Amino acid sequence: MIKHHRGAYYMPTTPWTARPKQEIDKDAYFKQIQRIVPAARSIICGAATGEAYELTPREMIELVAVALKAADGKANVYGSLP
Numbered sequence: 001m002i003k004h005h006r007g008a009y010y011m012p013t014t015p016w017t018a019r020p021k022q023e024i025d026k027d028a029y030f031k032q033i034q035r036i037v038p039a040a041r042s043i044i045c046g047a048a049t050g051e052a053y054e055l056t057p058r059e060m061i062e063l064v065a066v067a068l069k070a071a072d073g074k075a076n077v078y079g080s081l082p
Helices: 026-036 057-071
Strands: 042-045 076-079
Touching: 026 057, 042 057, 057 076
Parallel strands: 042 076
Antiparallel strands: none
């Protein structure tokens, strides 16, 4: 069971690669999560600008997986649901 922490919940924006591919830029997302983890108690993936409505289930799973790896147990990681 996850233990919810008091404190800031961060919702980082999802970076994308250039056209024509336009896929999630996993390296940029990993670095972004690493930068905010010292200040974050929890991270909510795919929720910053309503992007959960645009992401496929596979993409949301990828975001959460990248965030879990980047947070390395130092912050809770959540996926958002539209």
